[in-house]
Amino acid sequence: MTGAETVGGTPTAQTTPVPSPSMEHRYRDLFDRRSVLGAIGVVAVLCFFGFGLAAVDEWVKESSTFDVGTAYEVSETVSFTPAPGWEIDPAGTIPGAVVKATKNGVTLKVLSFTLTPKDTIKSFAKVFRDSDEQTGTYVRVTGLKPFTTTSGLNGVTWDAHGPKDASETWMVVDGKNGKNLAQMSADGPAANWAGVAPELEAMAKSLTVSAAQGSETP
C-alpha cells in the first residue's frame, strides 16, 4: 500500500493526526540537493533524447564530406569520383542509397536504383514543364543518347533546358534486361550550367557499378 511502508519488514504504526507539511521539509525544500539533482537528472535525460541525439545526427551528417579524387560509395554497389568543390547536402543524402551534393546552385544527385529510364524521363519532363509553365515557355527534352563510363559500363543520358533551369541525367543500364542500376542527375540555374557541365560529365563517366550488377561493354 502506498503509505504503509516497512523498515526491515516491520510495519509502521501511526495513529497521529495529519502532520504539518514541514515534516517533509528536507525533501520539499526547493533548493534541497535531492530536489535539484532530481530535476537536473530529468532535464539531462530529456535533453539527451530530445536534442543530444539530434546533435549527434547533425554532426554525423556534417562530417560526411567528399574526399576529392577518391571514389565515393553511394551504396554497396555504386560509386563515383566527385570533382573538386562539390559539397554533400546532408538533408538530401541517405547513406547507402542516395547522395546529394551542390555547387554554384547546381544540385547533383546520385542514386543506386531508380525508375526505368522511360518512367524517369516522363516524370522529369513533367516537373520541368510544370516549373516552366509560369513563364509561358516550352521545355525541350532531348532523346536518350548512349554514354559509356570510364570503367566500360553502358548507359543513357538526356538533358533538358528551360529559360530558367537546366538539367541532365545519366543512367547506367543493365544491358541484359534494360533495368537501370545507377543514376546521376543534375539540375540548377541555366545561367550556371556551363561552369559545371564538364565536371558533371566527368563524374558521370566515373560511375561504377559492382561487377555482379554492371553491364560491361562486350
Add this chain to the structure above:
Amino acid sequence: MSAAPETAAPPTPAHPPRGRPTIVDPRSFVFWVLVAVLIYSGIHTYSALTSPVALKVNPAIGWLGLVLWAIYGIALLAFIYYHQLFVRRSPWITLAAVLWGGIVATWFAAKANGAAADIFDHWFALDFNHRWGTAISAATNEESLKLLGVVVLFLLPLAAVRSTLDGWFYGMMVGLGFQLVEDYLYTVQQSTSLGDVGHMFFLRGFLAGAWAHAVYTGIAGAGIGYLVSRRDRSWLARIGVAVGLFAIAWGMHFFWDTPFLNEWAADSAGLSWLVILIKGVPALVILFLVIRWGRNQERKVWTAFVDDTIDRDLVSEAEAKALLDRKGRRAARKSVREAKGRAAGRLQKHLQYAQLRYIQSVSEEGAESAHAVSDASEIRELRAAIAAA
C-alpha cells in the same frame, strides 16, 4: 489491533503520514520541471496531432479517431484503475502519468527516433535501419522516456509514490498515454477514409493494443518501484531487479518491432495471427507475473500495517483476511447475501470499500484525520445497516 493507548509512546514511523498524495508539489524542482516539459511538449504535440493532411481534407477522420481512441483509453484506464487491490491511487497523479506518456514521452521519442534513424542510416547499410534500426531505437528511446515519467513521480515527495505496485500502476498509465497518442497519430496519418480509421482502430487497438506500451512500461515501472521501496534488500538486488525488468520491457518491445517472423508469416493470415500471439502474449504473461509478485509484497505490507495499526472494531481480523484478495471479498459478500439477502450483500460490498478507504486514510493521513474519521463513521453506519437488514 486496537488503537494504541494514549499513554504509550507512539512508535516511530518510517514514513509518517504526509497527507493525501498530490501531484502539486511546488517546493520540489522536479514539479516545476514536470510543468515546464508538459507545456513545452504539449505545444509541439498539439501541433503534431492537428497537422496531418487527412485532418484538413477530411476532419471527420480526426473526430472519429479521437472518439474511438478516447473511448478505448477511458475503458482501459478504468479497467486498470479498478484493478488496484488495496489502494485507490490519486486520480491527479494518474492523470499526470498519462500526460507524461501522451505528451512528453511521445514528443521527445519522436525526435529521438528520427535522429537515431538518421544515425543508423549513416553508420549501417540502409537495410539495417529498415529491418533492425527502427526496433532498436524505438525500444530504447521510447522505453527510457516512458520510464522517466515513472521516475519523475517517484522524485516528487508529495506524490508519495513508493511501492513496486505504484511503479507498475503509474508505469501502465504512462504507457497508456503514450499508446493512445501514438495510435491516434498513426490513425490520422494513415487514414484516407472513415473505413481506414476503423481498420486502424481494430489493428492497433485490439491486435496490438493488449501487449503494447502500457504493458511494457508497467513491467519496467514495477522495477523502479522495487528499486525505490525495498530498502530491506541490498542495493545490488534492487538494481538488478530494476535493470532486469527494464531489459525485459525493452526486449519485448524490440521483439514486437523487429521483422523477425513477420516475413515468414507475411503470406498467411493464420500465420500472421500466430506471430502476433507469439510476439505479444509473453509480455502479457510477464506483466501478470509482475503484478502477482507486486501484490504479494503489497499484501504482506498491508496485512502488517492493519495488524499493528487498525482498530479491530472497524476492521476485524476475519474482515481483514477476507479483504486480502477478490476471492475472499466475494466469499464474504456471498455469505452476507445468503444470510441476510441481496440488499445486505450490496451493503457488505460498500462496507469492504469503506474499510479499504479507511485503512488508506489512516496510512496516508493518520487515524485522527478528517478522512479517516469520516470513513470510520461510514463503516459503523454500514455495520448497523447490515445488522438491521
